[in-house]
Amino acid sequence: MRDTVFLLLLGISVFFVGMELITMEKLKIEETSLVRAKGHVLFHHRNADGWVTLAQKKTGIWKQYHYKPEELAFKLSEWLGEDVYFSQNTFYKPERRIENIRQLRAVYVDVDCYQLNYDPGWVIGKLDLEIFGEILPEPNIIIFSGRGLVCIWLIEPAPHKALPLWQAIQGYFCKQLDYVGADKKSIDATRVFRIAGSINSKNGQEVVSQYRHDHRYTLRDLQEEYLPELVPRQPKKPGRKPKIVYLHNIRSLHYARLLDLVRLVDLREYDIKGYRELFCFLYRYWGCCLTENAEDSLQQMLEFNSELKEPLPEKEVIRATKSAEKAWLAKSDTKANEEAIRLGYPGAGYNLKNSKIIEWLDITKEEQIHLQTIIDGNEKRRRKRERDKLAKRKERGSVSREEYLETQSEITKDKLWQLKKIIEKNPNAKQKELAAILGISDRHLRRLKSQI
Template sequence: MINNALQHLDLLHNATDGYVTIAKKENGTFKQKTLLPSELLRNLDHWQGNDIYISQNSFFIPRRRVDTLRQLRTLYIDLDFYRVLHPYDPQYIVWLLEKDCFRTKIPEPNCITYSGRGLVLQWFIEPTRNFSLPLWQRIQRYFYSILKEYGADPCSLDAARVFRLAGSVNSKNGNLVYLEHRHSERYTLNEIKEEYLPEEVVTRNKRAKFSSSQNRTQKNPHKFSVWTLHRDRMFDLNNLVANRNGDMDGCREQCCYLYRYWNSCYVSDPVEALRQTLDFNSQFLDPLPDSEVVRATKSVENYYKNFISETEFQKARALGYPSAGLNVSNQRIIEMLRITNQEQRFMTTIISKDEKYRRSNKSREAKRRAEGKPTRDEYQASRQEKARVKLEKFRGLLQEMPNASNRDLATLLEVSEGNIRQLKKKL
């Protein structure tokens, strides 16, 4: 069984850049460790037996959350086919998928994990950083839409998921988890998008940011969606905690509340969102007790129900909100968490209008430099030099033609008479 686990780990995390999570379920509790691959291999003997799980992607710190992702390495779908299809033979389900889906509607998976009761389809991709997360998630949701009739689990689509490790045992029925390796060619996200995603998948998301100009063409319809806003705000909270070295006294509850809500909307799984929120809380210099985090963020569950409700969504849009659920302005968040101007410089979305204008001005200045245009100081110096030359030329004309009228001088210098009067005052 150890050889099966080693093969699975090698396929998933060969040359992984970052940390990998391995977990075990014992007596109803979930115990996990997030280690470097080399450490994991040295300690793999301790992770054998019943209900062993492994993360599919890697993390830049030893914490398994979507806002700590280091590399996206795998796409996956968990098929609980036994809930919707008969017979329950997994080989029959694979035959159906080969006949109806693989290489036509979706690419052929690199591996299929027989997890004891269901199947996990895995597509290996060229490792990419977390900035590719929106496209990764779009492909995940597309795969889910195709495989929904085969029992695809909608709660297993986020990038921080763990699935059963080959060589372990599913304690629910005693079946061995094993792996079928079908091919080794890695895909790229763009290849999958171009070849498989239909046009309607990349159109404007119904939860995209509200705009009064509904008919306006958007260059990137997903760029400002509520979904990506929730993701980026989670990243900002993580950066805030890091910049404060975990010292969040005075705003720990508010931080956990916002994090749990945004995470719930992002991963579409309140249970997983709570787990990640408890992990987020553990980064604080003085963490809240888990029970207090659960109590203080309990009402998030109601906001999340409103967020996924189509009726509430339509009501919110009619009132001008981008979505249903919890809508909090950046200014309110900045006040709640006492975010300074300096801290905002390390953030993506939780920024004030002043910081927004500062970045806009900096961007415009950089664009001018790239186009070879002068800096403001250079421009002012150039204007002063032109004024000096004009004044010297005017002084010379007066010496040559002391009795010339303002009109004559203006004609000779190709300026207005008002400009001539101003030049005389400077002499």
């Protein structure tokens, strides 16, 4: 009897010791994964400005949250596990949308080599021999995502205005890796990729990052050294622009118009009843033209619609804006372009003049003052007069007190307007966050708040 009790107690002890060892081993694995995750995100977003998105897919449901870079190290442990992602660029407010880009921090190509039955290790060896260091520069990070890989080139932070050039470089880099499975749909500026230390639930593999160097490229260097066709060396015939330069300029126009569209909605306090279909249609069309990603543009348009005071039902707005995607596809169709040119148009798609957009959306003169590119001739002339006045004042080397006060008053009014809008959308934002979004000092922010 004693022997039986002893053996039973011994068995229980061994069981609990075994459980403790399993638990400790699990903790060690989790700690190692967390270290890898922190190392990956902090290496990528060192000294970043703006909001970084963390995202996770659980049981088919996508959730995401936004953190300041300094918060990431403390918050990552809450996200450890399967299918965890983070944004490659940052946003000036906690919304992962193209018009909210704060800093462009990386160029990247998602290589789905598994679709071609290529082993990721073999693909990297092939790229090292044929691409890196010659056709394209050496990437900073290579993410082995479980089935494929992602090549990341870190860049010196570039502002949102550089997005058209960034997009051109993205497209070019992706094209060079097309033969090993580059995903053309994963080159938008809001893209998220898997974090090292997380698990790919599709095959249970841990995501691993390979760090190659910490030099950060500049967009201009990448353009000049690897995209020579963007800067033609030989003079072309008068009146004819090189194709890629032309495409880059068109992209810039689409981006500027998209930002104007968002600013216009903001000016109208998101109450655009009677114009909702037009706004959503233009957002989807210009989004497609800019990112060349119909699926992502649709998703961002739906988020844009959801922020309106009275959003359109999802099915209705998708159906009402479907022609935007068709028009964008036609722009890449040779026959459609030839037919459009034969009929006297610049090409297929919607070639809208500012006057037509202003007419459609009933944009007032007062609203045009706050827009970048959707303006009429009168507003263009007014801005030219202002530039001419400023140039003359600079030539004289002096500015009258009245002129100085008038200029400062306009700047203050604009900052006050921006501050009010930001506080309305982010009532819990801290003083430092508000100052960072506006690009002013804490002291200046306090002076502005006292005037509200």
